[in-house]
Amino acid sequence: MGTITLGVDLAKRVFSVCATDAAGHVLRRQELKREAFAGWLAQQPAGAVVAMEACSGAHHWARRCIALGLQPRIIAAQFVGPFRKSRTTKNDRNDAEAIATAARQGNMRFVPVKSVEQQARLAWHRIREGYKAESLAIGNRLRGLLAEFGFVVAQSDVALRRVLADLDAHDGLPGEFRELLRDLAAHWAQVRERIEACDARIDAHARQDARCMRLRAIIGIGPITADAVVATLGSATDFRNGRQLAAWLGLVPMQHSTGGRARLGTISCRGDG
Numbered sequence: 001m002g003t004i005t006l007g008v009d010l011a012k013r014v015f016s017v018c019a020t021d022a023a024g025h026v027l028r029r030q031e032l033k034r035e036a037f038a039g040w041l042a043q044q045p046a047g048a049v050v051a052m053e054a055c056s057g058a059h060h061w062a063r064r065c066i067a068l069g070l071q072p073r074i075i076a077a078q079f080v081g082p083f084r085k086s087r088t089t090k091n092d093r094n095d096a097e098a099i100a101t102a103a104r105q106g107n108m109r110f111v112p113v114k115s116v117e118q119q120a121r122l123a124w125h126r127i128r129e130g131y132k133a134e135s136l137a138i139g140n141r142l143r144g145l146l147a148e149f150g151f152v153v154a155q156s157d158v159a160l161r162r163v164l165a166d167l168d169a170h171d172g173l174p175g176e177f178r179e180l181l182r183d184l185a186a187h188w189a190q191v192r193e194r195i196e197a198c199d200a201r202i203d204a205h206a207r208q209d210a211r212c213m214r215l216r217a218i219i220g221i222g223p224i225t226a227d228a229v230v231a232t233l234g235s236a237t238d239f240r241n242g243r244q245l246a247a248w249l250g251l252v253p254m255q256h257s258t259g260g261r262a263r264l265g266t267i268s269c270r271g272d273g
Helices: 034-042 058-067 079-083 092-103 116-147 157-164 174-209 210-216 224-231 243-247
Strands: 006-010 014-020 026-033 049-053 072-077 251-253 263-267
Touching: 006 092, 006 174, 006 243, 014 092, 026 034, 026 092, 034 058, 049 058, 049 092, 058 072, 058 263, 072 079, 072 092, 116 157, 116 174, 157 174, 157 224, 174 210, 210 224
Parallel strands: 006 049, 049 072
Antiparallel strands: 006 014, 014 026, 251 263
């Protein structure tokens, strides 16, 4: 029964499932709501392969599959696209079948299943990136508002904070507008404090992990990068050597080779940003 491959197109509420046999023939298709899908997984034979695209919730369902004795396979979305029968007709049924077909390929690369601890550590990095984007947006908003009244601020946070700290010295600003700027500046300060809190927590994680400490011994690697690498890769056993890891991160040149002639381009940077 381990030859059964189940392709699942994950969603928030309704999941599309495609079951294939050892020869790749479609046995059945069905649509399941979230609660029904959890019960359906428990009814599948032990050893069945459950394939799904790497997306929000994929690692959660992969861990559920492992607990039920199933074999989860998480596939990057770009590897599933070529197996979709129609490039112009994309729907959940076609996606589920393409996922099942891709999972049966002998040379397919799968995404390692992350543990709960890994995802919790990565959540700090994602939240931090969100705060950084919000901080930049608020700073640009403040500069734009000040520019409307003829005050052009240099492109640095220090210069902007200096202007905001001395608003009363500018007679050309209406009183009500100054209060608005102060409120927005206070919100900006809170976001920066959140970033610093994330930095402190990530640094604490890195100090408590021996793998992070080994990475930090490399010149240019700090606590944020070290913790992000460890939380993303886990044990990194899916990579046979450092060159494969470098290629996965996009730290290798692009290649356009043909006819035995190797042509290398610039660094691809096509990895996990």
